[in-house]
Amino acid sequence: MKRKLGLLLIVLVLLLSSQIGYGQKADEVIKIGVFEPMTGANAAGGEMTVEGIELAREIKGEVLGRKVEIIVVDNKSDKVEAANAVSRLIEKDKVVAIIGSYGSSLSMAAGDIVKKAEVPAVGCSPTNPLVTLNNDYYFRVCFIDPFQGTVMARYAVNELGAKTAAVIQDVTQDYSVGLSKYFIDAFRELTGDRNSIVEVSAYNTGDQDFTAQLTNVKNKKPDIIFAPGNYGESALLIRQARDLGIDVPFLGGDTWEAPEFLAIGGEAVEGAVFSTHFTAEAPVTEESGVFLDAYRNKFGKEANAFAALGYDAYMVILDVIEKAGSVDSQAIRNGLAKVKGFVGATGIITLDQNGDAVKSAVINKVDGAKFVYLTTVEPD
């Protein structure tokens, strides 16, 4: 009896799951799928991105005279779920293009599926070079880690006149490791000195105490410290560095652009410099102004880089559909491969042969508990 009940349950579940597949409306709307971490470790980033995408749809909700619908699925910050989610978007929802995801590893899990199904995907903020590599169907509207690392090395050498640097990286985060590597390469080349990187220390996500690494770094007396990592750990790290009497400038990457970074870091993070995709302070293009105003109206706060990148990913896809005059996935892919000089909220976007955006980076500084715009660095 009990076994029968169990079997009945399975049959029910299977029926239910197959039933959900039906009930599709006639195909007059254009469906664009979004897979982002709405729960789990990366939820904050995913949510900001989705805000940007929803805002973009409100501003431009129609293309080729047809309405656009966005379908958001949660990938739970989990690779297996990310692959399932994308598969679902393609097969069940029949989307023509996909946006996502925050977190490079989640995007990579989707890579094989979009390639096989031949549905183009546009990443908002995955900066790991491996995401688009060898995949003709994956694109992204952000720059990649090699560029970001080089930008910071150049800033350190040219603007701050640094001769030596120490690197403190989070070994469990792919972007932190990648950024550090490119920073080190570029810094050595710019200073022409193999020994200009005096110390490379490592910590793990979730660490609270960085005094061991910092004491090491302090003894080496670097001119600057490059410490890309999550905003939480980074802010703590800088605080502890200041407590130890280390007063050299701290440099970091785009993940620092979060209100929490200021809240946790307080006084200590004053003067910290980092590269990012976008700044609310100095609109890089006309589109930035439009985006910033709309964002302020809808959410009542200043926009951040992730929302802006989500906005751009959506706008790029719509622009391509409009130019191609077709919602065929193949046509959209071919259109995306040819994107050149697209004016987005985060800058002028050109996609190179890998599908990576060639665009300018913004350098921000913490000043008076605010992110203050310093300069824009153009790509080579």
Next chain:
Amino acid sequence: MKSKGKPSVILVVLLILTIVGLFLASKFLDSYKIRIITLSGIYVTLGLSMNLINGFTGMFSLGHAGFMAIGAYTVGILTMPISMKEMNFFMQPIVPCLANVEWGFLPALLAAGIVAGLAGFLIGAPVLRLTDDYLAIATLGFAEIIRVVFTNTQSLTNGALGLKGIPNYTNIWWSWGVAFVTIWFMAFLIRGSYGKAFLAIKEDEVAARSMGINLFKHKVMSFSFGSFFAGVAGGLLAALLGTIDPNMFRITLTFNILLIVVLGGLGNIGGTVVSAVVVTVMMEALRFLDESINLGFIQLKGIPGMRMVVFSMILILVVLIKREGLPGKTKRV
């Protein structure tokens, strides 16, 4: 219990029905549903391998994610095309002895199982002297060590960047083929004298020992076999996703499998198979709870994560009402 050695008619019919079902599914269903079915097969293997350790032998081990990681990385590194390896390891070149290796899927899967089983043996030998909570802590620590080691061995595993471009060998047949082999092996093992010894150890260690059962040998054996199948399943998962990184193999993964084992009933093969399929399908089927629901007169805005809340509530209910797992009380062999 059915007579030993002769498979019951029901089982044969069930097996044939499943194979026909899988065949029909692979022919007529879309790739999304096939993916879920394939994933179910992997979870069946995982659930059974953990059930052998935790359910049948009664050792509370939480190291499963670590063994999966070993298996996944073995398959990833062994099957990845040589040109892809160069692209992946752009930070530091891969160790020379692995740079020019490209194996087929079956040998790679076996290697994954053997390496994981060996790791299980090595860690099991000292750790299995512990019992209960202490064993749980030790194995948990082991899984974390594996993850941290894989994060830091840049030239072997590519560190935090993970591997990408692992050939997608895993399909419905591989995953369910392995699942069937595992089911058969577990049934075979449990019906034999080893299985009786495992059960005896689970019920009462002192009594088992006084009956002449070599506790240590049987525990290490159960642990190594469990790790072997965990490694194979990890390899299947790597080839299904095509990309892996150390952060995948966190403690939450172990808990997912533990959930399947508990739901299916500790020491119950059939129950584990059923619960593995149900849990995998439910996680996807409940996705509609995340979306906005239109009831005609009112539009409810979707709340991401709602499905996990509902899923957890179902779990709590099951555990409260049917403590032995969904299929009922464990049968004694």
